[in-house]
Amino acid sequence: MSLSQKNLKVGDTHSELVIDDLxxxxxxxxxxxxxxxxxxxxxxxxxxxxxxxxxxxAHGMLSMGMTAKMLTNYVGDGRLTKYGVRFVRQVWPGDSLTATATVTALREEGGQHFVDLDVATVNQSGEPVITGYAAARIDP
Amino acid sequence: MAVERFPVEATHIMMFARSVADPNPIYSDAEYAATTEVGRIIAPPTFAQASAQFDPDYVLRPKSGEVWFGSGKEPTGIKRDASGGSGGGGNGGGLHAEQHFEYHRHLTPGDVLTATNLPGKAWEKEGKRGGKLMFSEFITEYRDQNGELVITARGVGVRTGQVVES
Known part of the structure; x- marks a missing residue:
């Protein structure tokens, strides 16, 4: 499954619980x-x-890896072109993390279509643990 | 991290996917993967970081015959100095502040990568709770067996003034 430009608009979001009770x-x-x-x-x-x-x-990279699961489930396998994060708060055993992608732009480059995403992962108290961005190739 | 040979293997990918709690069969089931757009098993987006396994000098891995800074008989294997202090062991080279990946293509079993470091920036910032925060950037280029650039990674590490002083 991959995303299609015609079904997307700026502001669309996708959220997943990526770990429950780490x-x-x-x-x-x-x-x-x-x-x-x-x-x-x-x-x-x-x-x-x-x-x-x-x-x-938790390793920051573990939180980044679990957040990536939300991204690949949303944009499809092999579609990511960029993914970057800032580790803003530590993640502890027992935490449950929810990762969200928000569409910030849809663009065309060299005949290919891309979506730009804002990425944020929060713990069970709603505190951000990761903030970042991603970009993915999408269908027309 | 500089790595001369990072063979990308199916079992490592399967175990890595489990370790980030991702049950997606594209990371473990070749038959399923063959039916997808990608057509083969690929590695999860953050897999390149596992190149640490192939860095002979990686400091965050215990090595036979060498003192390890984690606990054994004592809370750390590093001898503390007589004056006490919070040193001895530190926190293993600071913490990870940022990580960025640019994918030119996704990794697949059979790839044999090299990782080369490029010089990165270094800067300082005052911490919210006082003390200096020292940031340093690490840029790594992953190239495949044909010399093609497959992933560009940029990491930022941070150390606090106190840790370095002690």
Whole structure:
């Protein structure tokens, strides 16, 4: 499934709950596949006693990866041309994240159609954890 | 991160997709993928970051025979100095502030990538809670086995003044 310019307008949104009750095990899984074994994300003793955090917290890239699921479900597989985020707040075990894409522009470039999106992911309290943008190739 | 050889493999993609809680079969089921517009398994949008696995010098991976800064018998494997202080271990090279990807094409099993670093900017900002925030940018170009640019990545890391002082 991919998006079509004729069915889209600026201001359209798509939202998904991308993780419900984030587990510490999910953080361990992400460490294992990404290769980022920073103990801040899996080692509670280190995170609290040495680094001075309340506990382990998610890799920013895990939140970015979960947010990407919302994007690819919306724009279709293999359609993203750009995706960028700012990590604005930490994500903790137990958090539930909702990611939203909002259409900011529809454009044509070199005979191809693209959608520009604003991206925002919030936690269960509605606080932003990620803000960013994406662009994707769409059908006419 | 500079990487000489990053082989993109189907199992790694499947496990990476699981680790970002994405059950999309395009990341694991070749038969399904063959029926899609893309026509084959591809990697999730943030997969290039897993090139860390292929960086021999990556600092956030324990290495055999080397001291690791995470906990074992003690909360950190790094010896703290006698004066105490909050140092010893720090927080592993600062935190990730931003990440940007530009996709020239999407990765697929069988690709063999190289990752090359380009110089990035560095800047400072006053933190909201006082103290200096030091930002540095890392630009990475991922090229495939034909030398074609497939992904351009730009990361921004941030360190706080306190961590560096200690």
């Amino acid at each position: 587990s510490r095990t999910q953080l361990v899984m992400y460490a294992g596949t990404s290769g980022d074994y920073n103990p801040l994300h899996s080692d509670d003793l280190y995170a609290t006693k040495v680094a001075g955090y309340p506990g382990v917290f």
